Amino acid sequence: IRETTRLPARVKWPNDVLVEGRKVVGILAEAAPGAEWVVVGVGINANVPEEALPRTPGHPAASLQALLGHPVDRGALIRALLRRLDRGYELLRSAGVRAVLMRWREVADTLGREVRIETPAGPVAGLAYDVDETGALLVRCDDGTVRTVTAGDLRVRER
Structure with a gap:
């Protein structure tokens, strides 16, 4: 493009x-x-x-x-x-x-942004900060935990 x-x-x-x-x-x-x-x-x-x-x-x-x-x-x-x-x-x-x-x-437009991802296991919300070697998104959740997300519907959260 x-x-x-x-x-x-x-x-x-x-x-x-x-x-x-x-x-x-x-x-x-x-x-x-x-x-x-x-x-x-x-x-x-x-x-x-x-x-x-x-x-x-x-x-x-x-x-x-x-x-x-x-x-x-x-x-x-x-x-x-x-x-x-x-x-x-x-x-x-x-x-x-x-x-x-x-x-x-x-x-990447996603990294460094606050996101909410609807996954099969439930929603994940936090800061999208990197991807791992498989391409999974790494999200630092609001509670401080880190989640690895392999699939889901991502939306950038408005502050």
């Missing part, structure tokens, strides 16, 4: 890309235990008119077209995405998961 549009895209844990706090990309990845492959799906709100965007409370969406004021070249967007995926894969192969996580932290 940054490369193609110059918009200030940030990553919301675990799998969204935001611009100005609004979701423009959703990513899903699936791998079987022990598999040497991952299936990745990427949905990009490219040239979606503002009125056609979903209106989900607490999860505002945007399209690149609406943010830029003009349509985006979807071919250029896909080419840039594939280049970034290739670079990320090469970084993972050559330098390992720590290097990938370091890069993720540089663009």
Whole structure:
């Protein structure tokens, strides 16, 4: 998104890309235990008119077209995405998961924010301060404990 549009895209844990706090990309990845492959799906709100965007409370969406004021070249967007995926894969192969996580932290919108996450085991609230080597979010809860969250619906808490 940054490369193609110059918009200030940030990553919301675990799998969204935001611009100005609004979701423009959703990513899903699936791998079987022990598999040497991952299936990745990427949905990009490219040239979606503002009125056609979903209106989900607490999860505002945007399209690149609406943010830029003009349509985006979807071919250029896909080419840039594939280049970034290739670079990320090469970084993972050559330098390992720590290097990938370091890069993720540089663009993370979630870290340093007060969050509330609805998890299957119940809500977790506190300061999102890091991710571990599996990509799980580390949250310092209001009671001082640290929780490791692997999945859930995250919302930034207003102060």
